Amino acid sequence: MAIDLNFSESEEMLRRGALDFLRRDAPQEVIQVLQGTDTGYTEELWRKAVGMGWLGIIIPEQYGGTGNPLTSAGVLFEALGTGPLPGPYFSSGILGSLLILEAGSEKQKKGILPDVAEGKKILTLAFTEPEYSWEPRGIQLRAEKSNDIFVLNGIKLFVMDAQAATHLIVAARTGKGTDPAKGITLFLVDRKSEGVSVRRLPGLLADSTFEVKLDSVKVPRSAVLGDIDEGWPALKQSIDKSIPVLCAYKVGGCQALFDMTLQYSRTRIQFGMPIGRFQRVQDMIIEMIDHLDAARWATYEALWKLDTRRPAAESIHLAKTISSEAYWEVCNLALRVFSGVGYSVKHPASFHLRASRRLYNYLGEPSFHRLKLGQLLTA
Amino acid sequence: MDFSPPEYTKEQEEFAKEVNAWLDENIPEGMTFPRDPLKVSREQFEKRRELARRLGKKGWLYPSYPREYGGGGLDAAHSAVIMREVTKRGIGLPPFHNAGAAYGVPVTLAFGTEEQKKRLLPLILRDGAVTWELFTEPEAGSDEANQQTTALRHTRDKDYFIVNGNKIFVGGIYPPPDLFLLLTRSDLEAPRHENLAMFLAPANLPGVEIVPLDLFVPGPFGGVSGQSTTGADGIKYQVFFKDVRIHESYLIGGERDGWKVANAALEVEHAVRPGRGEPMAFMGTMSRNLIAQRFLERCKNDPNIVKRLKENPQLVDSVVNVYIGAEKERLYSIRNAGGKGGVYGGTHLQLYSKMFALTLLHEITKVLGPYALTSDDQWGLDDSLFEVGQRGALCLAPMGTPEITKIVIARLLAIGR
Numbered sequence A: 001m002a003i004d005l006n007f008s009e010s011e012e013m014l015r016r017g018a019l020d021f022l023r024r025d026a027p028q029e030v031i032q033v034l035q036g037t038d039t040g041y042t043e044e045l046w047r048k049a050v051g052m053g054w055l056g057i058i059i060p061e062q063y064g065g066t067g068n069p070l071t072s073a074g075v076l077f078e079a080l081g082t083g084p085l086p087g088p089y090f091s092s093g094i095l096g097s098l099l100i101l102e103a104g105s106e107k108q109k110k111g112i113l114p115d116v117a118e119g120k121k122i123l124t125l126a127f128t129e130p131e132y133s134w135e136p137r138g139i140q141l142r143a144e145k146s147n148d149i150f151v152l153n154g155i156k157l158f159v160m161d162a163q164a165a166t167h168l169i170v171a172a173r174t175g176k177g178t179d180p181a182k183g184i185t186l187f188l189v190d191r192k193s194e195g196v197s198v199r200r201l202p203g204l205l206a207d208s209t210f211e212v213k214l215d216s217v218k219v220p221r222s223a224v225l226g227d228i229d230e231g232w233p234a235l236k237q238s239i240d241k242s243i244p245v246l247c248a249y250k251v252g253g254c255q256a257l258f259d260m261t262l263q264y265s266r267t268r269i270q271f272g273m274p275i276g277r278f279q280r281v282q283d284m285i286i287e288m289i290d291h292l293d294a295a296r297w298a299t300y301e302a303l304w305k306l307d308t309r310r311p312a313a314e315s316i317h318l319a320k321t322i323s324s325e326a327y328w329e330v331c332n333l334a335l336r337v338f339s340g341v342g343y344s345v346k347h348p349a350s351f352h353l354r355a356s357r358r359l360y361n362y363l364g365e366p367s368f369h370r371l372k373l374g375q376l377l378t379a
Numbered sequence B: 001m002d003f004s005p006p007e008y009t010k011e012q013e014e015f016a017k018e019v020n021a022w023l024d025e026n027i028p029e030g031m032t033f034p035r036d037p038l039k040v041s042r043e044q045f046e047k048r049r050e051l052a053r054r055l056g057k058k059g060w061l062y063p064s065y066p067r068e069y070g071g072g073g074l075d076a077a078h079s080a081v082i083m084r085e086v087t088k089r090g091i092g093l094p095p096f097h098n099a100g101a102a103y104g105v106p107v108t109l110a111f112g113t114e115e116q117k118k119r120l121l122p123l124i125l126r127d128g129a130v131t132w133e134l135f136t137e138p139e140a141g142s143d144e145a146n147q148q149t150t151a152l153r154h155t156r157d158k159d160y161f162i163v164n165g166n167k168i169f170v171g172g173i174y175p176p177p178d179l180f181l182l183l184t185r186s187d188l189e190a191p192r193h194e195n196l197a198m199f200l201a202p203a204n205l206p207g208v209e210i211v212p213l214d215l216f217v218p219g220p221f222g223g224v225s226g227q228s229t230t231g232a233d234g235i236k237y238q239v240f241f242k243d244v245r246i247h248e249s250y251l252i253g254g255e256r257d258g259w260k261v262a263n264a265a266l267e268v269e270h271a272v273r274p275g276r277g278e279p280m281a282f283m284g285t286m287s288r289n290l291i292a293q294r295f296l297e298r299c300k301n302d303p304n305i306v307k308r309l310k311e312n313p314q315l316v317d318s319v320v321n322v323y324i325g326a327e328k329e330r331l332y333s334i335r336n337a338g339g340k341g342g343v344y345g346g347t348h349l350q351l352y353s354k355m356f357a358l359t360l361l362h363e364i365t366k367v368l369g370p371y372a373l374t375s376d377d378q379w380g381l382d383d384s385l386f387e388v389g390q391r392g393a394l395c396l397a398p399m400g401t402p403e404i405t406k407i408v409i410a411r412l413l414a415i416g417r
Helices: A009-025 A028-036 A043-051 A070-081 A089-103 A106-117 A232-267 A279-307 A313-343 A348-361 A366-378 B010-026 B042-058 B076-088 B100-111 B114-125 B258-269 B290-301 B303-311 B314-337 B345-373 B385-393 B402-412
Strands: A123-126 A142-146 A149-160 A167-173 A184-190 A196-200 A209-220 B131-134 B150-153 B160-170 B179-185 B196-202 B208-212 B237-247
Touching: A009 A043, A009 A070, A028 A348, A070 A089, A070 A232, A070 A279, A089 A106, A089 A123, A089 A167, A089 A232, A123 A149, A142 A167, A149 A167, A149 A184, A149 B345, A184 A209, A184 A232, A232 A279, A232 A313, A232 A348, A279 A313, A279 B402, A313 A348, A313 A366, A313 B160, A348 B345, A366 B314, B010 B042, B010 B076, B100 B114, B100 B131, B100 B179, B100 B196, B100 B258, B114 B179, B131 B160, B150 B179, B160 B179, B179 B258, B196 B237, B196 B258, B290 B303, B290 B314, B290 B345, B290 B385, B303 B314, B303 B345, B314 B345, B345 B385, B345 B402
Parallel strands: A123 A167, B131 B179
Antiparallel strands: A142 A149, A149 A209, A167 A184, A196 A209, B150 B160, B160 B237, B179 B196, B208 B237
C-alpha cells in the first residue's frame, strides 16, 4: 500500500471531457447568461451533459446509470466547479439520485432513476424552511393524510434549482412526536402539481435559490419515498454522501480562482512591474494555497473513505467546513487582487462569488458541521 | 477623561431645531431612501438633486466653505449640527450624490485662481452641481500617476486642450454629471509626476461618451455605516474622450502640476488631512456601525435567530466577534475625534473599517444563514441591509486598495521610503 493521489484513467477522461465541455459549450459569456436564468441550463447543454453520462454518474447500471464511485463524481464536479457551471447537475444527478437510492422502493428506483440518468426527470431536495435549520427540527411543513392522499401545506425556503426541477423531493412532517428526527416523510412532488409555486429570490448573493410554496398540494400515497414518518435516516444518509461531491465543486472553484489570480498577478503591470512582485499581493496568493489545498485533500479523502466504506462522518464534516470557508475566502482574496475589474458581473471572479455565497450554507453551514464535529470529538 | 459623545450646547440645540424645521419644510415630498442604490429611481434621484439645490441656496450644502464662493461660512460647531441632523434622516452626509466635488472644491481652493474660485465653486457649493472624479483608468488603478488619457494643447487654438482617452470605474448614479474633475497627461515627454494636468470642467462637451459598467457592488462603505460617506453609490461608468476640447480656463493649477493637485485630492481622500475636505472631515466620527447594530439587535429579538444561537453555541462566538469589531471601530472613531489619532488616525480608521466590513458580513452570514444573502422584500432582513452590505464590503478599491492604504500609513509613520 502506498499513497496514490492520482486520478484513474476513466476519471482523467471525465475531467478532460468536462473541461472541454466548459471551453467549447459553456465559456464565460455563456456562464454569465446561465447564471441569470432561472433554470441555469439550456436544452442543448442539458442534452450534451446527459449524453456524457453526467446525470447518471452514480446511478447503478441496473437503474440506467453508469454506477461510478463517488470519487469519480467528485472529479467531474471539481471540473464543473471551475466554470462554475450553473444548473441542476448536482441537485438531480447526485443528491436527488442518492435520495431515491437511499429511500425509494425497488419499484420507485426502477421507475425514476432511468429518467434521471436520461435527464427527463430533474430532481431537487426541498429541505429548509423559514425557520432555517439543517437539523430535523427545520422540517415543519405539514403533510396531512386524508384517505389515500397526502395534502402538503407550507413554505420551503432557499431551495436550489427549484425552477429547473421537474420533481421536488419534499421533506415534510407527518408525525407529531417529541423526537424531531421522527415523523419526517419524503415526498416526490411533481413541480407542476396544482398548488406548487416557485419564486427565485432576488439578490446577487442569493444567486439561484428559490422560495417554494405548497398550497394544499395533493400527492398520492405512491409519491412517498420509503416509509411514512421514517424519512430522516435516508435523508441524512443521502446528504452526507453527497456533501463531498458538492465540496469538490467548490474545490474546482477555488482552483479556478487561484489559477486566474496567479495569471493576473503575472501580467497586470502597475508601477512598472507585474503586481505579483509586490509582497502584499504575494501574501494573498499564498494564502489562497492554504485554503485550496486544505479543501482539496479533505474533500478527496472523504470521498475515498465513502467509496471504500471506511467510517467517514468526521471527514465529511471536515470537508464541508473547510471547503465552504475556503471558497468564501479564496473569492475574497481573488477579488482583492483583481480589484476593480473583478467587480464586474462579467468577470469570472464574480461568478464564483455568487456560487461561493450560495453554497456556503447549503447542506449545512460551516458552523453546523463544526457543531457536529465537536459532538463527535467529545462524545 | 470623558468618553461620552458630544452633546449639543444650548445654542446648538436651538440651531438643530431650526435645521429640522427647515428640513421638514424643504425635503421634497415623497423622497425615499432605499438601501440599495439600484433601487433609487430617476425620479427619486431628481428629488435628491432638488434637496441639494435647496440646501445650497441656504448655504447648508457645504456649510463650512466660504460664503463668497457659495458655501455657508459657518463654523465647525454649526456645520456639525447640520450634518448630524441631515444624517439622522438617513439621507447621508451632503454631498450625498457625488464624490468629485468632495475633492474638486478643496483643490480649487488650494490651486485655483481667484477668478476660477468665483466662477466654478458656486456651481458646486451653491447650485449643487454633480461632479464626477475622473482619475482611474484601465492602466492607472493603484498606479494613479500612470495616466494615459492625454490633454494636449491644440496646435492652432492654443487656448484649448484636446483630450483623448478613457476613464473607468468613475461616476455615480444617473449620468450625465454637470462637471468632471479630470486628471490627464499633458506632456508626453516630461518625467513621471511632472507630466499631468487637472481640470474642473463641464461634463457636457462634444466627444464625451459615458458607458455604464455592470458591477455587483453597491458602493464603498455602503456596507460599513449603511450609508455612503463619499456620496458614491457603486454605480460606475467608463467615460470615453474623443477629441474633446477643454478651454484652459478650466485647468486647475499649472499645466504640469496635475500630480501635485491630484495628491492634494488624494490626501483628502485618504483622510490624511481630515478637515480639508469637509465631507471627509466628518467621516466615521462617532457614527456607529449600522450593520453591526442591526445585527446585534436581531440576536436578541429575532426568535428565529435566538433559537439558532441556543442550538449552536459556536454562533455566539460570531456575535461576540461582531461586537468586538464594531467596538474597536467606534473606539478608533473616538480616538480620532478626541485628537489622539496621531499622524495615522484617519487613514488607519479607513483601513480598519474596510477590512472589518469583510469580517463583519462573514460573521453575520454564519449566524443569519442565507437570510444574509438575499435582498428579497419578504425574506431579506432589515431592508436587505446585509446582502447589500456584503456586496459593498467586497468593494475595497475606492479611495485606494487596502494595500495602497498601508503604503500611505507607512509613509505617515516615516518608514515608507
